[in-house]
Amino acid sequence: MLAWRWSPRLPSSQAQPSACPRAAVPPFTPAWSSPMGTRHDYTGLWVTEDGxxxxxxLPNGRYIEARGHLDIAYQGNYQIVGNHIEYQDDTGFVADGDFIAGVLHHAGMVMYARD
Incomplete structure (x- = not known):
């Protein structure tokens, strides 16, 4: 975790070089978009039996859900801890599910891994 410290701006004649160049500061990443906890053996395509x-x-902690003819019905971030998955779509809606015996049980659906 980065610790931020406020410092007043100095007049350009008194400015000192930064100890941490701007390029070295990582961009802000909300907790939900962090891939930490994501188990990569669960990444890939999951499909209901009827398709x-x-x-x-996705390996970066994002998901895209397609429904019927819609290629992107929902999208957002996910995080996996153990066999439990938690989702938060880009509108803020949250859901969860569990991987049981290689099958994803999510929101009343049963989904199977596809290549």
């Missing part, structure tokens, strides 16, 4: 709902779990 109507397709969910791509």
């Amino acid at each position: 109507e709902i397709r969910q791509a779990l």
Whole structure:
């Protein structure tokens, strides 16, 4: 975690070189978009048996869910801890699910891994 410290701006004649160049400061990343806790063996495409709902779990902690003819019905961030997955879509809606015996159980759906 980065600790930020406020310092007053000095007039340009008194400015000192920065100990931490701007390029070295990582961009702000909200907790939900962090891939920490994401198990990469669960990344990939998960599909309901009828193929109507397709969910791509990307290695960067993002997901894209397609439904029927919609290529992007929902998208957002996910985090996996153990066999439990938590989602937060880009509108703020949250959901969760569990991986049981290689099958994803999410919001009343059963989804299977596809290549």
